[in-house]
Amino acid sequence: MERVDHLAHERNKSEFDVDAMKIVWAGSPHAFELSDRISKLVASDPGFRKDNRTMLSRKDLFKNTLRKAAYAWKTIVDLHLSEEEAAKLRFYVDEPAYTDLHWGMFVPAIKGQGTDEQQQKWLPLAYKMQIIGCYAQTELGHGSNVQGLETTATFDPQTDEFIIHSPTLTSSKWWPGGLGKVATHAIAYARLIVGGRDYGVNGFIVQLRSLEDHSPLPGITVGDIGMKFGNGAYNTMDNGVLQFDHVRIPRDQMLMRVSQVTREGKYKQSDVPRQLVYGTMVYVRQTIVADASCALSRAVCIATRYSAVRRQFGSQNGGPETQVIDYKTQQSRLFPLLASAYAFRFIGEWLKWLYTDVTQRLQANDFSTLPEAHACTAGLKSLTTTATADGIEECRKLCGGHGYLCSSGLPELFAVYVPACTYEGDNTVLLLQVARFLMKTVSQLGVKKPVGTIGYMTRVDHLMQCRCGVQRAEDWLNPSALLEAFEARAARMSVACAQNLSNFDNPEEGFAELSADLVEAAVAHCQLIIVSKFIEKLQQEIPGKGVKQQLEVLCNIYTLFLLHKHQGDFLSTGCITPKHASLANDQLRSLYSQVRPNAIALVDAFNYTDHFLGSILGCYDGNVYPKLYEAAWEDPLNDSVVPDGYHQYIRPLLKQQIRTARL
Ligand SMILES: CCCCC/C=C\C/C=C\C/C=C\CCCCC(=O)SCCNC(=O)CCNC(=O)[C@H](O)C(C)(C)COP(=O)(O)OP(=O)(O)OC[C@H]1O[C@@H](n2cnc3c(N)ncnc32)[C@H](O)[C@@H]1OP(=O)(O)O
Ligand SMILES: Cc1cc2nc3c(=O)[nH]c(=O)nc-3n(C[C@H](O)[C@H](O)[C@H](O)COP(=O)(O)OP(=O)(O)OC[C@H]3O[C@@H](n4cnc5c(N)ncnc54)[C@H](O)[C@@H]3O)c2cc1C
Secondary structure, three states: OOOOOOOHHHHHOOOOOHHHHHHHHHOOHHHHHHHHHHHHHHHOOHHHOOOOHHHOOHHHHHHHHHHHHHHHHHHHHHOOOOHHHHHHHHHHHOOOOHHHHHHHHHHHHHHHHOOHHHHHHHHHHHHOOOOOEEEEOOEOOOOOOHHHOOOEEEEEOOOOEEEEEOOOHHHOEEOOOOOOOOOOEEEEEEEEEEOOEEEEEEEEEEEOEOOOOOOEOOOEEEEEOOOOOOOOHHHHOOOEEEEEOOEEEEHHHEOOOOEEEOOOOOEEEOOOOHHHHHHHHHHHHHHHHHHHHHHHHHHHHHHHHHHHHOEOOOOOOOOOOOEHHHOHHHHHHHHHHHHHHHHHHHHHHHHHHHHHHHHHHHHOOOOOOHHHHHHHHHHHHHHHHHHHHHHHHHHHHHOHHHHHOHHHOHHHHHHHHHHHHOOOOOHHHHHHHHHHHHHHHHHOOOOOOOOHHHHHHHHHHHHHHOOOOOOOHHHHHOHHHHHHHHHHHHHHHHHHHHHHHOOOOOHHHHHHHOHHHHHHHHHHHHHHHHHHHHHHHHOOOOOOOOHHHHHHHHHHHHHHHHHHHOHHHHHHOOOOOHHHHHHHHHHHHHHHHHHHHHHHHHHHOOOOOHHHHOOOOOOOOOOHHHHHHHHHHHOHHHHOOOOOOHHHHHHHHHHHHHHHHHO
């Protein structure tokens, strides 16, 4: 039967070359080809089916994840996929699994913190999955405060070993993904104790389970920490608990790039900053930023397509009702999220560049950009994950009642995504790191020239007193006007915090007292980074009919939406007047009208398969109602007309009510 495209009339309205936009979204023609090919491969393979996840018990769900991970590995090996292709395949399989931590943290930790010899020994085993690793840092008592970890690694010079031990209940490792039931090895973070002295936290490679029968090795107690938020969702992951009882490992299993312990029991610090022990977190925060645009664009794709299908009120002379996407309120909630998805895509790309740059510099013993890389990864991780988690929930509401159905894909997407606000650094804790960086920058003005993302602070004198030159709504389309408003706001908020801090005798006390304001200053700085990188992106040549124009519209929506949402900041710091704020709002409304005819094409440009979207509401052809109706009958509750439990619990109740009525 021929498939009817219920969204064809929407697609026909678009004013730009969607195929060219697909390439911009993917990053390059090569990235597009790869993504397109691998997503179709996964979608067409029944082995990767995922529509039954929310109905499985935890045990069945987990076993199914193990099956899929093994099947994905078999596919990767059988098809001789490259590392890049394999990573894409795991992405499109779209199921959190122990492999995320193996490839995403265990391997990078060895690469970043291991010596050349350690890398030569462990990486080939990890690449072939002959060992499976996890990243065991967080404990029951401490996650955010890494320096507060309690697990110990005490050097025994007699045997040339470290003794890994959990001295208290709160020192139990708690949360590491893959640890609960799968990992054979962990990078365990522990306090390094040599000759009775505590040298702080370091990583150690510890074998946890037998490679023969998977049983825990002597001295290891390990298990899963239990069910997490949502059905299906992140419960495919075996987040684990682990206790060490004087577990001995050879000395050469301490990751020794940053510091070393010699055979004689001497502690030595390399010529690299100690903070490199935190390097894996910097790497993963960068990947999480790149991932934010994927999660948000998925939710936005679902909500946009459904908003074009759904009609409510407004019928004229018996004609069709209004598509809900035509309501200005729907547009003012949806289109900023569409613009954010694009903004996060580009900031993710830029952050990847920054990370590659800092890694190359570190290899050449140039550590000058490390503080900025830390501040950018921490701050952007915080900003993009908060906005994405909130955005997915907003998309659920944008889909009305049907958004609450698991078959919309949105509840599971939210449940899987929302811990990103916590893992790899709680978002508030990370913003406080950015605030420290900002306060340090302000305190060193005139001594040290701010560069990179904080370079605008060189113009602090101008930014503290400049006046917004916008006179008409269209003036807000001028990138310089936008940029200056955002720079002035960020600079003024940081300087105000620094001035308030100077009133405290004890700077740490002041920092704690003013931390809520400092977090707001950090948000302003991070928003400026995203806005400025979006504007920079548009200064490049972008091929394809109308593509650049669409991106300009989205960039302006993203920026003016932030200005509107945070207008309290802009007004209270005197960067703009109420008149400017009102003109910005007028311009925003006009931009929504420009994006409206292109909305469906802009989400088509994400090139998501129906399999990956996993949503009836977001399906490409928009044929929502028959699919919803059919899916309802697939629910196991509808296996029988009369439910299990009727005779036990419903019938006696009904009978009793009849007797009561007769009395
Ligand atoms: C299923 C979908 C997922 C998709 C994701 C896609 C891919 C990702 C792949 C896999 C991921 C999958 C699942 C997620 C798993 C999550 C895993 C985890 O959660 S692992 C655990 C993470 N834990 C944390 O993030 C802990 C957060 N805490 C810290 O980082 C630190 O404790 C701290 C808050 C930064 C404080 O550090 P410290 O106590 O040392 O204190 P300060 O005095 O503030 O800092 C001193 C000094 O050091 C600088 N600094 C701090 N951190 C870093 C760093 N990382 N790099 C460089 N520099 C750093 C800091 O700026 C100070 O500098 P200075 O002021 O100049 O002295
Ligand atoms: C799904 C999931 C997967 C995870 N995977 C792993 C893993 O693979 N490996 C691993 O090692 N860990 C993992 N973690 C742990 C994760 O990294 C920590 O939970 C995270 O770093 C937050 O730390 P916490 O739990 O100690 O939060 P807490 O620090 O206890 O946070 C509680 C509250 O206190 C606030 N707070 C804390 N400190 C401050 C402060 N200084 N100033 C102001 N407010 C503060 C926070 O903002 C938060 O509101 C995972 C966690 C989750 C949820």
